[in-house]
Amino acid sequence: MPANRERERVDTAPKISDEVKETTCYMCACRCGVRVHLRNGHIRYLEGNPRHPVNRGVLCAKGSAGIMQHNSPARLRKPLRRVGARGEGRFEEIEWEEAIALAVEWLGAIRRSDPKKLAFFTGRDQSQALTGWWASQFGTPNHAAHGGFCSVNMAAAGIYTIGGSFWEFGEPDWERTRLLLMFGVAEDHDSNPIKIGLSKLKANGAKFVSVNPVRTGYSAIADEWIGIRPGTDGLFVLALVHELLRAGSVDAEFLIRYTNAPWLVIRDEGGPEDGLIARDGDGAPLCWDLRSEELSSALAPDISPALSGSYRLPDGRSGTPAFELLVRRYQQPEFAPDAVAGTTGVPAATIRRIAAEVAAAAFQETVTIEQPWTDWAGRRHERMTGRPVAMHAMRGISAHSNGFHTCRAIHLLQMLLGTVDVPGGFRYKPPFPKPAPPPLKPAGKPGEIVPGAPMPGPPLGFPSGPADLLVNEDGSPVRIDKAFSWEAPLAAHGMLHMVPANAWRGDPYPIDTLFIYMANMSWNSAMNTAETMHMLTDRDDAGGYRIPHIICADAYASEMVAYSDLVLPDTTYLERWDCISLLDRPISSADGAADAIRHPVVQPDRDVRPFQDVLIDIGARLGLPGLVRDDGSPRYPGGYPDYLVNHQRVPGIGSLAGWRGVDGTMEGTGDPNPEQLERYVEAGSFWQQPLAPEMRFFKHANRDYLKHAVAMGWIGSPDQIILQLYSEPMQRFRLAARGHGQVLPPAELRERIDRYFDPLPIWYQPFHEAATDGDAYPLHALTQRPMAMYHSWGSMNAWLRQIHPSNRLYIGRRRAEALGIEDDSWVDIVSPHGRVRARVKLMEGVNEDTVWTWNAIGKRAGAWALSDDAPESREGFLLNHLIPERLPPQPDGHRHANADPVTGQAAWYDLRVRLKPATDGATASAPRFDPLPRPPGLAAPSSVLRFGAGFRPRRPERAAR
Amino acid sequence: MTSLPRDPGPKKLGLVIDLDTCVGCHACAVSCKEWNTGGVAAPLTDLDPYGADPVGVWFNRVHAYEAGDGMGGRTVHFPRSCLHCDEPACVSVCPTGASYKREEDGIVLVDEDLCIGCKLCSWACPYGAREYDRDAGVMKKCTLCIDRIYNENLPEPERVPACVTACPTSARHFGDLGDPDSPISRLVAERGGRDLMPELGYRPVNKYLPPRPTRGGTDPAEGGADPLRPEPESDGGRFLRWLDATLSR
Amino acid sequence: MQPAYSVIFFPSASGMGYGLLILLGVLAPAEMIPDNRAFGLVSLGFALGAVTFGLVSSMWHLGHPERVLLAYTQWRSSWLSREGVLATVTYAPAGLFAIGWIGFGEVVGFWGVCGLAAAVLAGFTVYSTGMIYASLRPIPAWCNRWVVPVYLSLALFTGALWLNAIRLLFGHPAADASLVVVATLLLSVSLKWAYWRYLDGARAGSTPETATGLGSIGKVRLLDPPRTQTTYVTQEMGYRVARRHAAKLRRYASVLLFALPFVLTLATVATHSWIAAGAAVAAALSGSVGVVIERWLFFAEAKHVVTLYHGA
Numbered sequence A: 001m002p003a004n005r006e007r008e009r010v011d012t013a014p015k016i017s018d019e020v021k022e023t024t025c026y027m028c029a030c031r032c033g034v035r036v037h038l039r040n041g042h043i044r045y046l047e048g049n050p051r052h053p054v055n056r057g058v059l060c061a062k063g064s065a066g067i068m069q070h071n072s073p074a075r076l077r078k079p080l081r082r083v084g085a086r087g088e089g090r091f092e093e094i095e096w097e098e099a100i101a102l103a104v105e106w107l108g109a110i111r112r113s114d115p116k117k118l119a120f121f122t123g124r125d126q127s128q129a130l131t132g133w134w135a136s137q138f139g140t141p142n143h144a145a146h147g148g149f150c151s152v153n154m155a156a157a158g159i160y161t162i163g164g165s166f167w168e169f170g171e172p173d174w175e176r177t178r179l180l181l182m183f184g185v186a187e188d189h190d191s192n193p194i195k196i197g198l199s200k201l202k203a204n205g206a207k208f209v210s211v212n213p214v215r216t217g218y219s220a221i222a223d224e225w226i227g228i229r230p231g232t233d234g235l236f237v238l239a240l241v242h243e244l245l246r247a248g249s250v251d252a253e254f255l256i257r258y259t260n261a262p263w264l265v266i267r268d269e270g271g272p273e274d275g276l277i278a279r280d281g282d283g284a285p286l287c288w289d290l291r292s293e294e295l296s297s298a299l300a301p302d303i304s305p306a307l308s309g310s311y312r313l314p315d316g317r318s319g320t321p322a323f324e325l326l327v328r329r330y331q332q333p334e335f336a337p338d339a340v341a342g343t344t345g346v347p348a349a350t351i352r353r354i355a356a357e358v359a360a361a362a363f364q365e366t367v368t369i370e371q372p373w374t375d376w377a378g379r380r381h382e383r384m385t386g387r388p389v390a391m392h393a394m395r396g397i398s399a400h401s402n403g404f405h406t407c408r409a410i411h412l413l414q415m416l417l418g419t420v421d422v423p424g425g426f427r428y429k430p431p432f433p434k435p436a437p438p439p440l441k442p443a444g445k446p447g448e449i450v451p452g453a454p455m456p457g458p459p460l461g462f463p464s465g466p467a468d469l470l471v472n473e474d475g476s477p478v479r480i481d482k483a484f485s486w487e488a489p490l491a492a493h494g495m496l497h498m499v500p501a502n503a504w505r506g507d508p509y510p511i512d513t514l515f516i517y518m519a520n521m522s523w524n525s526a527m528n529t530a531e532t533m534h535m536l537t538d539r540d541d542a543g544g545y546r547i548p549h550i551i552c553a554d555a556y557a558s559e560m561v562a563y564s565d566l567v568l569p570d571t572t573y574l575e576r577w578d579c580i581s582l583l584d585r586p587i588s589s590a591d592g593a594a595d596a597i598r599h600p601v602v603q604p605d606r607d608v609r610p611f612q613d614v615l616i617d618i619g620a621r622l623g624l625p626g627l628v629r630d631d632g633s634p635r636y637p638g639g640y641p642d643y644l645v646n647h648q649r650v651p652g653i654g655s656l657a658g659w660r661g662v663d664g665t666m667e668g669t670g671d672p673n674p675e676q677l678e679r680y681v682e683a684g685s686f687w688q689q690p691l692a693p694e695m696r697f698f699k700h701a702n703r704d705y706l707k708h709a710v711a712m713g714w715i716g717s718p719d720q721i722i723l724q725l726y727s728e729p730m731q732r733f734r735l736a737a738r739g740h741g742q743v744l745p746p747a748e749l750r751e752r753i754d755r756y757f758d759p760l761p762i763w764y765q766p767f768h769e770a771a772t773d774g775d776a777y778p779l780h781a782l783t784q785r786p787m788a789m790y791h792s793w794g795s796m797n798a799w800l801r802q803i804h805p806s807n808r809l810y811i812g813r814r815r816a817e818a819l820g821i822e823d824d825s826w827v828d829i830v831s832p833h834g835r836v837r838a839r840v841k842l843m844e845g846v847n848e849d850t851v852w853t854w855n856a857i858g859k860r861a862g863a864w865a866l867s868d869d870a871p872e873s874r875e876g877f878l879l880n881h882l883i884p885e886r887l888p889p890q891p892d893g894h895r896h897a898n899a900d901p902v903t904g905q906a907a908w909y910d911l912r913v914r915l916k917p918a919t920d921g922a923t924a925s926a927p928r929f930d931p932l933p934r935p936p937g938l939a940a941p942s943s944v945l946r947f948g949a950g951f952r953p954r955r956p957e958r959a960a961r
Numbered sequence B: 001m002t003s004l005p006r007d008p009g010p011k012k013l014g015l016v017i018d019l020d021t022c023v024g025c026h027a028c029a030v031s032c033k034e035w036n037t038g039g040v041a042a043p044l045t046d047l048d049p050y051g052a053d054p055v056g057v058w059f060n061r062v063h064a065y066e067a068g069d070g071m072g073g074r075t076v077h078f079p080r081s082c083l084h085c086d087e088p089a090c091v092s093v094c095p096t097g098a099s100y101k102r103e104e105d106g107i108v109l110v111d112e113d114l115c116i117g118c119k120l121c122s123w124a125c126p127y128g129a130r131e132y133d134r135d136a137g138v139m140k141k142c143t144l145c146i147d148r149i150y151n152e153n154l155p156e157p158e159r160v161p162a163c164v165t166a167c168p169t170s171a172r173h174f175g176d177l178g179d180p181d182s183p184i185s186r187l188v189a190e191r192g193g194r195d196l197m198p199e200l201g202y203r204p205v206n207k208y209l210p211p212r213p214t215r216g217g218t219d220p221a222e223g224g225a226d227p228l229r230p231e232p233e234s235d236g237g238r239f240l241r242w243l244d245a246t247l248s249r
Numbered sequence C: 001m002q003p004a005y006s007v008i009f010f011p012s013a014s015g016m017g018y019g020l021l022i023l024l025g026v027l028a029p030a031e032m033i034p035d036n037r038a039f040g041l042v043s044l045g046f047a048l049g050a051v052t053f054g055l056v057s058s059m060w061h062l063g064h065p066e067r068v069l070l071a072y073t074q075w076r077s078s079w080l081s082r083e084g085v086l087a088t089v090t091y092a093p094a095g096l097f098a099i100g101w102i103g104f105g106e107v108v109g110f111w112g113v114c115g116l117a118a119a120v121l122a123g124f125t126v127y128s129t130g131m132i133y134a135s136l137r138p139i140p141a142w143c144n145r146w147v148v149p150v151y152l153s154l155a156l157f158t159g160a161l162w163l164n165a166i167r168l169l170f171g172h173p174a175a176d177a178s179l180v181v182v183a184t185l186l187l188s189v190s191l192k193w194a195y196w197r198y199l200d201g202a203r204a205g206s207t208p209e210t211a212t213g214l215g216s217i218g219k220v221r222l223l224d225p226p227r228t229q230t231t232y233v234t235q236e237m238g239y240r241v242a243r244r245h246a247a248k249l250r251r252y253a254s255v256l257l258f259a260l261p262f263v264l265t266l267a268t269v270a271t272h273s274w275i276a277a278g279a280a281v282a283a284a285l286s287g288s289v290g291v292v293i294e295r296w297l298f299f300a301e302a303k304h305v306v307t308l309y310h311g312a
């Protein structure tokens, strides 16, 4: 039959773009490479950059929705000054000159009197190298980024144990591993690399085990899912250790060569050095050499160190290899599978089987790469042999108050199996590994905070004993967040979650200005959100705000904007320079270092400025030493790009490692290159330096790698980095708790320090859970990252918000039925701290004692330029209201932060709740707050979005019919 | 045109979706939206985008299912778009000829200039693959990225649908399912690719690869392992001494 | 399925109109109804008016009503197109029939053939309408052998109700006309009940398991829809009435569509002419409301298989 009309002629090859610019995505912290296609100056399409080391061409949902972020009606348009009461959200637009002058006025007064009255905290930003340096130039110790509420447990446990960490600083050997154990990961920062890796791993037929109370996302594609009870992974892992020890399935050679397992631990009960490492006169750790039958420096090559026994030290005390202490501890029946099955909810048989599978993969399926390499002692090895068991863990471990120890337990398991930076195992990404811990101490001791002067060092670092703490004479904290105090000695990332509460309470002291950059502190990054809003707006007896000034630098009409006196509107990520630096959170992979930039691919259409430019400008106007020349003129008049190119941390080392040296031929170190940024832009906005094949594994003990790392400025010396099964710094704190040393904890904290500063991993019930009546609040309540939404900032995105416009509370079907809760019905979620109303969704794949929801979907009405009746606020809810920022009072009335006792990591996931069906015909979530007004200058969003209509290819004329 | 092609060519372009690796990230759905909202079917209009009930046109949507009861079941993420059926009633019901199936490659398209917006084709599609653009008054659907796969302005390897390039887990495959020897057809054969609702007789071109069985058993063949045998020397110090076979550092 | 007004009114009104047209086209040439021109004007006018109203209302929901002529092109494959063509073609003999009857007072001979032709075409039009639904495999409630007969019989029955009413208004009582009503009513009742019985007993051919292909693992349940709020597909295809409501609505429909007209029609036989006329009009009105409810239910009770993807 002839066609009755000519078929349409589809233009199958329309022109896509006039121009393609390559930059770095910032719809999340994964930092994938993107190609931005522009037509007539407008963004037509974003796609993954196939050449980019992070994402190799793929792009996630958020990344693909970048255009809608860039065009969001919630974008701020001009600096704002508060005119109403704080929290009301009433503002007037002001000029930039005025805005900067105001900030300089407030900050200048602080700096002249008491610099620590500035609390400068940053959230999801990637400019911590700049902001931290700026804070120390200002002279305040009160600076940190979001790590304290995020995953410092992972960072600290990793860095103190193996000199590197999970998070985004290491990765499984996706190509070669035969068994991957993943603990508590829903999405993570390595969003795309993990997904690319998982598919590779599955294609290779390796086994993927996901330990997670919830079976969604990655856990859904796991070959085996272990629906563990929240907060009990430490026990589960130590039971695996128990099993491996029972069977003798440990890699003794790895332990001897690469860990401190043979180091002798001083046994001198009650003595001032009990539990420390026995050292020789040069400070080198001692071990017992079985060959020479005498004590030896444990750092010497070619010795045969004992892993067990008890040896007389020169001073007469006795020393025992750390490994023996470890074995004795984990051989205890309390770690037997049968003993932990009840608590963890994992059947003993499963634990035994996983132990057997782990051992089988590690010891029977070794992988070998025919690649000679040279170890730290100069010995050549013909090949690289590894035990192909890899592990990865994140916030399911981290966000519990026992997370530091749990994470250490996982690293311990890795070491026992000999699977750290070996083929098939966990791999460091340069610039890691670093010494465990790195020799960098936090600045801000009482004498180091001087009006009008910078601090002698960065505000964050790694204490290795009580002497490094930032405490006053009486043991009280120096910092507003109490990081590096006895409350949280290893708080390597600060404790942003405690800042509003501490500042409000004036505990340890009142501050003047809270300066927040890219953190939504009045909403989803606050615990106890409703109270936090109160704290930010509360007044003292004199009628002034208890936190006198709040400045925020935000790009969008977030909930935080309403709580600010001065709003500095930022650009979007496609409109500015950014830097993803090796000094900060680089984009390296295990096979090589890499860093990246963002550059403006389009110009802003509103009166906004990149925050980094503004910060540098403010710093110069304040006359901060590093920011002005000797004549007082700005050192970086070109703003952030000028700083990126010309600032040197130490001579030769700057923000970017690529194309250094005046002619751009140097890498890692070298003089500033005036054309450095041009080189980056040409190269696709990233620089990478593949490691030579002989450097790719055993980095902690690989001579060529270590030398390379020194040359690149990543580490100070090419010494072997010895993995710390047994943590001596922990023991130093413990000894202080027992009364030894110069810097002692206040009496009320001694027991706590003694208990939690165990040099070997321990497990204990998470604090908030332990403080809650388990019968009255029988359920664990968790959140998970949705893959298609980034914290609070995706809801203003027209596309992403269509995927997650509201959230439900998920609960196991059987549990719900037992509670008389029907699918889709409304319930009150009650914690000892508060009540939230939500709609439930029944599911199968969830631990029976657990309920959960997607994180940060619930929004405050009116925020983010959404209508007041948007589902995000009408039906969405925020679990944070139920999570207190402090634990219930101790007997002496003292209240600890709801945090890990070692690192201060916020314990979001220790929450316990009960559910009560809502009987009043509820149809909306609660609590609800007054809608926030739209900031001035923001137009009402349109009711129809026809994005892309203008790009539609012209239809060829149809032949006449 | 509404009549199905009389002599369909041998070529049947389509997608194969691997439910074993799909993690439900929605990347394919959003990249589809992004590409197509500026492509031949532009725009993929969004109504009330910042309001109480945002509803936009999407060609690809990702569901999540649970199969089986309790802890023993599976969670399966499930992207759903047009399957470019061999017997697409969506085409034959169309009164205007706007819906058609191309004989050269089997792609099912809507000619928007002919569409009267009667929605009947969306009723006829069992898979919910057609989305009506209320603003434009016409039906829209997955084009199999016809403006990418033949687009000479793109380098050869990039001539695949947007959803396929974006997918971070490589769970989406594109190719000629009419050719039994194409890599994609072989993949379907190897993994037992399935039709959705075969009972309706639409003979979808797109196939779904079922999730592989889990491996929780003790069978070593399935990746399980023999139970660990306790080291006879393993109690206390004797174990330690056993380890202390003089290994050197 | 979403019961949009236009898709409810169209088949109700046009069905009624075509039913009436069929009866007029058959009965008038057979001289079984009065041939007076005023009666012809009103009854044919009513029939063609209802048909036209139905056709126009079906265009309300089109995105591009101005392109409606394109819908005539695909009669080879599309029942919707065939319906459009037939509906339009029907106007020709129906118009001639009207000219003969109203203009010349003639209903036999050539004009009678026109009437018969109009009746046949009207029948095919209704048949096509039924087939639009009956050919949609994704909607088992429509794709079955009861749907077309129900469409046809309801068209005749509602047409007969109006024929009876108009006739009585014109003062032409006749038992055989009531008989047509009762006969078509009984036919419709039995077909509709059979349809409902079929619906209640039908075993789902498609299930979440066949829809996802995951049945080999176990029972399939929706965990997360592609978005928590609605989409075009869930709005259009996801509409369902609760079983409880459906039963109630079926009762209302049965009463209004069948029981009340039945009683009222019997009353027309037994009573005075003006009361009889009133009863007949009441029967027709009741039947018309009833058929709208029936049509509404026809949509609201129909479950599209795509809902299997959305947790149905």
Ligand SMILES: Nc1nc2c(c(=O)[nH]1)N[C@H]1C(S)=C(S)[C@@H](COP(=O)(O)OP(=O)(O)OC[C@H]3O[C@@H](n4cnc5c(=O)[nH]c(N)nc54)[C@H](O)[C@@H]3O)O[C@H]1N2
Pocket (backbone or CB within 6 Å): A028, A029, A150, A151, A183, A184, A185, A186, A187, A188, A189, A191, A211, A212, A213, A214, A228, A229, A230, A231, A232, A233, A393, A394, A395, A396, A397, A400, A782, A783, A784, A785, A786, A787, A788, A789, A790, A791, A852, A909
């Ligand atoms: N799409 C998207 N990506 C993101 C983000 C985002 O908002 N959206 N945020 C970024 C940020 S800031 C972070 S910190 C990372 C976090 O990335 P993830 O670590 O993946 O963070 P969560 O979503 O908190 O996932 C925690 C997981 O742990 C599980 N879990 C909770 N408690 C336990 C437990 O006790 N044991 C075990 N084994 N599992 C447990 C939860 O079910 C959940 O699956 O993601 C980053 N990436």
Ligand SMILES: Nc1nc2c(c(=O)[nH]1)N[C@H]1C(S)=C(S)[C@@H](COP(=O)(O)OP(=O)(O)OC[C@H]3O[C@@H](n4cnc5c(=O)[nH]c(N)nc54)[C@H](O)[C@@H]3O)O[C@H]1N2
Pocket (backbone or CB within 6 Å): A123, A124, A146, A149, A150, A151, A517, A518, A519, A520, A521, A524, A525, A526, A553, A554, A555, A556, A557, A558, A559, A560, A570, A571, A572, A573, A611, A783, A784, A790, A791, A792, A793, A855, A856, A879, A880, A908
């Ligand atoms: N219940 C619960 N709460 C949690 C968590 C959890 O798992 N459960 N996770 C915690 C964790 S790990 C994290 S990291 C936090 C994250 O919480 P936040 O750090 O508060 O992160 P966002 O919600 O992304 O908010 C960042 C702010 O940055 C702004 N912003 C976005 N882009 C730009 C830009 O380009 N420039 C500027 N200047 N501003 C911008 C946004 O508008 C927003 O106001 O949440 C924590 N809160």
Ligand code: SF4
Pocket (backbone or CB within 6 Å): A025, A026, A027, A028, A029, A030, A031, A032, A055, A058, A059, A060, A061, A062, A063, A064, A191, A192
């Ligand atoms: S994971 Fe997604 S949002 Fe994050 S950087 Fe990569 S593409 Fe962008």
Ligand code: SF4
Pocket (backbone or CB within 6 Å): B081, B082, B083, B084, B085, B088, B089, B090, B091, B108, B124, B125, B126, B127, B128, B129, B130, B141, B202
């Ligand atoms: S999936 Fe639906 S729209 Fe696509 S060809 Fe098949 S029936 Fe038509």
Ligand code: SF4
Pocket (backbone or CB within 6 Å): B093, B094, B095, B096, B097, B098, B099, B110, B114, B115, B116, B117, B118, B119, B120, B121, B122, B138, B139
């Ligand atoms: S909506 Fe358009 S494409 Fe669909 S059947 Fe009607 S005319 Fe054809």
Ligand code: SF4
Pocket (backbone or CB within 6 Å): B031, B032, B033, B035, B036, B059, B060, B081, B082, B141, B142, B143, B144, B145, B161, B162, B163, B164
């Ligand atoms: S093939 Fe193209 S149009 Fe179809 S779902 Fe994929 S991206 Fe969308």
Ligand code: SF4
Pocket (backbone or CB within 6 Å): B017, B021, B022, B023, B024, B025, B026, B027, B028, B029, B062, B077, B079, B166, B167, B168, B169, B170, B171, B172
């Ligand atoms: S992009 Fe790939 S992994 Fe993500 S939802 Fe789509 S098919 Fe699944």
Ligand SMILES: [Mo]
Pocket (backbone or CB within 6 Å): A146, A149, A150, A151
């Ligand atoms: Mo985080």
